[in-house]
Amino acid sequence: MTYQSNRGLRGLLAAAALAAAATMPLKAQAEETYNLALLSDFSGPYADIMPILAGGREAVFTWWNETRGKELGVTLNYKNYETRYDAAQVASLWPGIKSELDPIAVVGLGGPDVAALSERLPEDKIPMFMATAAYGFAWQPDAWIFNPRPTYSHESVGFLNWMREQRGGDEPLKVAILASEASPAYVDMAKGLELYAEEHPEEIDLVEVIYTEVQPTDLTGQMRRVVRAGAEALVIQTNTSIVVAAKRGLQANGANIPIMMSSHNGLPASGGALGGLEQMEGDFEAYGMAIAADEDTPARQFYETLVADYGLEAPWNVVTAMGVSQGLYTVIVIDHAIEANGAEGLTGEKVREALFARTITTEETHGFLPSLTFTPEAPFPLEGLKVNVGTVKDGKITIEATGVDVPHVEKW
Amino acid sequence: MDPSGVFPTSYRSDRRIVRTRWQALALVLFMGLLLAAPYLVSGRIIAILNMMMISAVIAVGLQICTGYAGQINLGQAAFMGVGAYTASILASKTGLTFLLTIPLAGLSAALFGFLFGLTAARIKGFYLALTTIAAQFLFHFAVLNLPSTWLGGSNGITVPPAELFGLRFVSESSQFYLNFAVTTIMVAGAFGIVRSRFGRAFVAVRDDDVAAGIMGINVAATKANAFLIGAFYAGVGGALWAYLIRFVGVDQFTLFHSIFFVAMIIVGGMGSIVGALIGVFIIRIIQEIIATVGPNIADSVSFLGGDIVFAGMNVVLGGVIALFMILEPKGLMHRWNILKSSYRIWPFPH
Amino acid sequence: MVYFINDIITGALIGLLYSLVAMGFVVIYRASKVFNFAQGELVIIGGFIVWFTTMQAGLSLWLSIPLSLVLAGLVGYAIERIFLTKLIGESVFSMVMVTVGLLILLRGLVLLVFGPAVRPFPIIFPLKPLFLGDMLIPMNLLIGGIITIVAAVGLSWFFNRTRSGLRMTAVAEDHVVASSMGISVKGSIAVAWVLGAILSTIGAMIFLSGKSLTFLASDIGFAALPVALFAGLESIGGLILAGVIIGIVQSLTTNYLDPLIGGSLGSVVPYIIMLAILLIRPTGLFGWRTIERV
Structure with missing residues (x-):
């Protein structure tokens, strides 16, 4: 449709609208x-x-x-x-x-x-x-x-920096990420964090980037690598099934590395899929939105x-x-x-x-x-970004931190 | 079977697609109505028609490969993806006109399909059908893992609109004419292919490949050709898809999409071009009904009860397909043909 | 080195799980010549039956496992009765196409009956792995591997040595010839689907024990597909070898190659192996090489 006829049509519509408005009661006009x-x-x-x-x-x-x-x-x-x-x-x-x-x-x-x-x-x-x-x-x-x-990578970077500050010390935080190629969105989440870790080696040391299926068969071997690499946090922003499989893999290795999740696969969803929120004790969810806790x-x-x-x-x-x-x-x-x-x-x-x-x-x-x-x-x-951190304490979701600053993340 | 009084008197007239004046009239009316559609119906209907025509091109290709040549193909969405990516890359990086990118998209998909078809020289039966699933997984893996400057990786590719003499194919109705033109050419071509030497070779191979081989048909080459043609259609459909959505990402071309293309030709009827078109029409219509009446039902049922209703919609779709295959394994076209011939020979039973 | 060996062992055990799921494909193919595309959906249905009897009905495992297997068998029988019996006499091609429709239908039914939520799956096998020195072996996969081998030996014996097994083999050879020799094609196909559903349920138990259940789990069907083709669609014993090989290669790829390339080659490597082997041996390692006559 050309611009001309479009205008003509609009004029016609406007006229029709005016005619309709004239017949309507006054209240509708206001x-x-x-x-x-x-x-x-x-x-x-x-x-x-x-x-x-x-x-x-x-x-x-x-x-x-x-x-x-x-x-x-x-x-x-x-x-x-x-x-x-x-x-x-x-x-x-x-x-x-x-x-x-x-x-x-x-x-x-x-x-x-x-x-x-x-x-x-x-x-x-x-x-x-x-x-x-x-x-x-x-x-x-x-x-x-x-x-x-x-982006999901902003949120994970914000969380990881907060975690490093909580831990104290000068060494970078050792981090593993569990992603999947099942969806390009999951790959994107990993790519952003990878680039940030590459550019900020003093903050984050990305020790393992693991790709798995959306419903993994067994992650015991992969989790052993994560444990051996001394990871202090495990980022899983993909889905609930991967969180559950990773948790079982960590349990098999007798390790308890805190897992960071996002909103769509967070503590309540993953806890539910594991059969009890108490199994997520000490794990985190972090995103730039209010945490639905009891507070x-x-x-x-x-x-x-x-x-x-x-x-x-x-x-x-x-x-x-x-x-x-x-x-x-x-x-x-x-x-x-x-x-x-x-x-x-x-x-x-x-x-x-x-x-x-x-x-x-x-x-x-x-x-x-x-x-x-x-x-x-x-x-x-792009500026003034914040994330909130939730965790499980005594089997209940609580707010661990609010308004954690997100550092500047380069586009990947 | 022709109505009484119509007798082909030469080989030429026996090969005709349009056999009577009434058929010609019906065809002209149908095409005319379609051509006038943007002036007759709302944008929503035009958008549905656009989606149907694109699916039709792909389903017709699958019909040739599966319905005519008997090669089950579960990689049609991957072939479509190859076409969509080819068109997107050519259009966004080289700025080539769609007049060239659409056929080139078809060709590159055909090449990819031919590679899988070539294995037909060694692999047979279900083994061959199942290797096409591998095409699906390899395509997904390649897009995500090749350097992202090549195929966009997880980013996908944004496609500039198709343009011709300064006219941009952006609005629904302009895209409708683009899709209409391409679909008409492709469907007409399909009618040509299936009644040509190739088409008869396809049917012979489908019915019995050993017998076909004895009759002098190169069986492996015929199967490879079937994949080539099927994939070419998928590639052209993929290019149309790229120009319609103007953003391609690897998750638009999954195994589940391939399965739905198979479902379309099953519902319409195996071994019939018109059947493929009918199958596309029916499946897309059911999907549109789900999408249209869905929210209304959600409003009328109580809170949290809605998800049951919607899951039910998916069952309806699956159920329709399964029912078709049980009650009408030859598809709707078969039933239509029976109806038509019994009308023509009435009052005689045979 | 110890970890390398551990990865090989875990890989082999995962491969055996693929073999078990692939056995579902093969049993149905072996007895009816129908390739069942809905195998992954049978796995989810089996999973939901187990979930229902344990988590919902609250039965103990000793009661719920046999009950689940019986129920799964009934579902298999029902599917065969409703969808496939009527098609006997039609081409095998249309029966295969029915399984494509079945795939869509079963997905919808699972969604309708159980809903789309992610559910916890019961812990059927101990979560604690077996420790062999420095090596960790997941208990569910270990026990699952043993079950798989037992099932393969048992089914091979059934198909090759017993009268009813040989009858079913005849059906796979040719429906018309089989029925003209007095073999019940109907009965054979029914037994095949019952067996296929039961095997899928056992597969679901091993796969999902202690994990979560959604319809994403049906992906295992397509993960197991290369194992079935690699072995050859008629060979049950061959599945063990094929599964172990594919499992080991996949495990080594995910653990040693994927970190280098930063991608997920592990998930496609079974398909690459499958394509390669089919080009060398067109009917898999142990598939029947039929001589066709016209």
């Missing part, structure tokens, strides 16, 4: 409505966590509509789209999403959404907000897809509010936290955009501008996320 497209996977590999994640983000939209939205005179509508976690499905859904909803933002889920839409969103001028950590391969300037957390944090309080007043039914765990934090930074960016541009005529482009224009403070996200300052250089904030 209130602006915008749409959000929610990409979900209720039938694919993430079907088990999807209802919880979706519950978290939807509760936030309800909360925002009833509080801030009312003040601003804006309502956010949302609709879930089933992607089956398949890039082909996302690609075939996208034109429909555009014409049906004309969304001002997309709330995405994972890799297939990024693959299918990374070249589309800049053309259509609609930003997408993800929930997970970022990847090296998406680390490009002028992004339209954003992550509230830095009474602002995040916990906000969660309780959502449960009490806004119909959230999900339990307090890491998946809910992911959904809530994703919902929160999405609505706050939109909030900023409304404050900057007024409630009328909001577009995806303006939402994206608002993301770069103003920092999303940790107070605004109720402590779910650290303060986020996005720049056009990367799809995630």
Whole structure:
């Protein structure tokens, strides 16, 4: 479609909208409505966590509509789209999403959404907000897809430096990483850490990089190598099955090297798969998002509010936290955009501008996320990055450290 | 079987694909409707058609290799991947036009397929079919482990849009015409291949390779050719995929994708080009229905009950395929042909 | 040096686990000439049955293991009755295609019945490894290896020496000829699927003991595939040798070559060995070299 005809069509639509608005009651005129497209996977590999994640983000939209939205005179509508976690499905859904909803933002889920839409969103001028950590391969300037957390490698580097400081001494921390070639994302996680260790030999000594299957047969031999190399930490950001197999391998070797996990395969998931959280005693999970522990944090309080007043039914765990934090930074960016541009005529482009224009403070996200300052250089904030560390003490998940600084990581 | 009153009077007319005026009219109407589709239906439908046409090219290739030549091929997604990567690299690094990258993608996939087909000279039967699974694993390994400047490694490759005379194939409808043109050429070519000397050799080898050999057909070469042609189609489909998604990554071409291509030709019917098209249509439609009605069901069932419903959707898909193979092992096309001929010879039973 | 030997031993034992899963392929092929693509799914179903009887129903291992094997056998029988019996007389090709559909269907069914969550698998074999000087040998793999060898010897004897085993071999040779000689093709195929499901369940126990269970576990089917082809699809005894060779090469590759190249050659090396051997011996090491007649 050429530019000319596009304009003509828009004019026509605007006229139609005006005509429609003229016939509507006055109240509707005062209130602006915008749409959000929610990409979900209720039938694919993430079907088990999807209802919880979706519950978290939807509760936030309800909360925002009833509080801030009312003040601003804006309502956010949302609709879930089933992607089956398949890039082909996302690609075939996208034109429909555009014409049906004309969304001002997309709330995405994972890799297939990024693959299918990374070249589309800049053309259509609609930003997408993800929930997970970022990847090296998406680390490009002028992004339209954003992550509230830095890459998995940023998170592991932040954690490892914290651990080295806890240990004290001048020697680098001896680290092993367990990755898998089953998915390019898993390879990416290892590559970033490898590069950092290479450039900072005084901080991290990467003693072993082990590739295994997503459901390993036996890791006793590999874990013996890790033990013999004197590793002080084992980084596993892949999946739960590998954590379990590594744990069994370490137990067979009579060793207890602390394992660092990420959010999607963290302490509750891995502990559950091992048959008891007490077996994860002394292991860690670290990511740039609130840890769902029993402590009474602002995040916990906000969660309780959502449960009490806004119909959230999900339990307090890491998946809910992911959904809530994703919902929160999405609505706050939109909030900023409304404050900057007024409630009328909001577009995806303006939402994206608002993301770069103003920092999303940790107070605004109720402590779910650290303060986020996005720049056009990367799809995630490059400065002021923090990770939180959770661990298991006496069979319970507790917060070990909050706001651990992430050092500068070079792009790989 | 032809309707009564239509008799081929020469070899030429006996070989015809379009045999009656009504068939010609139906074909013209069908193609015309498709051509006009971007003006008739919404972008969502066009996007579904785009995905169907790309799958159709790949499934038709698999049909020639598996349905006609009888060589089970579980590496079709890897062959598609080779094509997608070839097109992506050529387009992003050399800026070659899609008019060249699409055929070149087909050729490089064909070469990769031919390598596996060559083993047909020594390996036979299921052993040969199963070596194609190796293609899947080797492709995955090669992409991730070769230097990332070659094939992008874990980063994947971003593909510039197809361009012709300053027109960028970005919108759904412009991509639709690109896919439509390529798919039409490929499907027409497939009809040509299967009724040519090659196609008859394929069928002979499928039905009995020893007998085919005695009749003077070079069995090993025929099998290798089947893989070559099948992979060529997959490569072209892969190139179209690359231009549609404009980002290729190794996890878009897994063994599970290969299995679904096999499922498509099973549902449609083995040994029929139209069958492959119907199979693509049915499987993609079921997937789209799952994706479309899914969220509505999620809203109507209680919280946390939704996952049961959705898992059920996957069972539906698996069940449809399994049912087809039990009740209709020859596929939908077979049933259609029976219907058609019984209509034509009515009121006689045979 | 001690570690090198340890890696060889562990590799051989992992290889024997592959042999056991591959035995599922071979038994079904041997008795029905159908190559079952859904073998990995049978492993997960076996795994879920074991998980259900122990973790859910709370039975003791002594009760749940035999019960699981019986249930797995029933599932195998049911699959054969529902999906394959009707296809006797159709081409072998369409029966093989049914197993492709079965793969998708079983995956969906597992998801529907058990859900997609990662579940803890019961500890069937002691977690404590066997210590041989400086060497560590995982107990589950060691006991599993012994079971595999016993099963291979037993099944070889069954197929080569007993009347019913030889009948099944005849079915694999040719369905039509077998049934014209009064051999029940139906019965033979049913026995094959029951055996295949039971072997897969034993494989699941060894593979997953003390680990976690999701449908990712079905990948073992494709890991075991090269072992089946390497040995030849008809040979049960050959599986032991093929499994040990592939296991050792894979173990040495993952432990000594992968750290050098920084990749995962170990996971594809079985396929490379398989391709190489098939080019030299087109029907594997011990597969039947049939003389075809028209």
